[in-house]
Amino acid sequence: MERISDVHIKEIRNFLLRSLRDVERLRSAVAKHFSWKPLPAPRGGNVYAIDGSRMMKRLSGAIIYAVSASAIGERLYYWNDIGMVFPYKNVEERVRIHMDILEKRMGAMMLELGADLVLMDGTISSAIITPPTYASSTTRELYSRHGKQLLEAALEFLDFLDEQWVEWREELEKTGVLNGFSLPSRGWNGEEIFSMLMKRGARSIRESFWWVNDKEDLIVLFEYLEYLHALDRLLGGRIAAVAKTFYKSDVVKTVREREKEKLKGAPMIVDTPVVASLSDESGYLEFRYLEKPKEAFPKLVVDLMHHGKLQSLKEILIMKDGKILGARIRPAYVRFAERGLIYLLEVPERQDFEGTLANILSVAEDEYVIPLEYAHHSVVIKKQEFDAYVSAVLSALVGEDERFLSFLRYGREPLE
Secondary structure (H helix, E strand, C coil): CCCCHHEEEEHHHHHHHHHHHHHHHHHHHHHHHCCCCCCCCCCCEEEEEEEEEEEEEEECCCCCEEEEEEEEEEEEEEEEEEEEEECCHHHEEEHHHHHHHHEEEEHHHHHHHHCCCCEEEECCHHHHHHHCCCHHHHHHHHHHHHHHHHHHHHHHHHHHHHHHHCCCCCCHHHHHHECCCHHHHHHCCCCCHHHHHHHHHHHHCCCCCCCCCHHHHHHHHHHHHHHHHHHHHHHHCEEEEEECCCCHHHHHHHHCCCCCCCHHCCCCCCCCHHHHHHCCCEEEEEEECCCCCHHHHHHHHHHHHHHHCCCCHHHHHEEEEEEEEEEEEEEEEEEECCCCEEEEEEEEECHHHHHHHHHCCCEEEEEHHHHHHHHHHHCCCCHHHHHHHHHCCCCCCCHCCCCHHHHHHCCHHHHH
């Protein structure tokens, strides 16, 4: 880019000055309806923090990717996987979901291995109330075509995941590291999930071949079920989430609704600068998310709940007429240190909010939560290291069979 222009600086300065005036107008109204509270005294406990990372590279005939999750507390745990997929339907989102699955499994397993509290990076609410659009549409299409057979297959697949869960947890406890076979829906050791289920005696797969023409879409659906299964396990324990980046405006919207005429014409800005203006002290401000109808939950998932599956997820969801309104989550804006950054904290309603915050404060230092910082640094997949690892893997494979080369060439090779 060219050098910084005075015109650019002027435009940004004007935007910020307008925003400061808007914040001042809203600040007194927010202070009237919300209070900035002091932090409770720290309370020790066995706290684990979870974070994940992902990286991917597009090759000429497929996509290779790596996903990883780590847990840091009294011990250090890792779950790593590297895989390859065809560029079939929402690959980037599916790779992100794969990472989310590892994070949520890791968090749930820490609870089963004795953690008093598990901290997740990001938000819980978005994981609960925002199903991936591609998964919802795929699920609806498949359920409309296959009905009862698909429901039976989903129930049998979730039973399989329950059994596999025990093996994963035992191996993780024993070695501290899991590598590979993290998504049974994509098969294992050259064997498809349908063959694996058939060997287990799954009646829905063995008794007819309704699934043959929809195999790829069913794999996408099973991936989504793996995500819900891990999320459900996580929601069954004592958890909290701390988000660094968020653009919520629930506090401002609430105040605008209550003050109406007094705030007529006030702009809709995000909560963070307004909340930060209330006080420079450490502390927190509790609020409530505004309920509004989201996309309807897939009927297959609702029916799985009626069959006794995903009960922790069912309990935390707020639903009406099949549509998600929200989740039973208590959010708060938190500042851990004087003049520090504002973070978004989410705690399930069934938990003691102040007790949970007190546990978090026992592992917080200065502006942030130390285990979450360590988890992030321990798990991040660096591009240079990923590229070198991929090159080594691909060289080994091409050396084994040159026919693989048609899948493994890299389209940007001539430019590098």
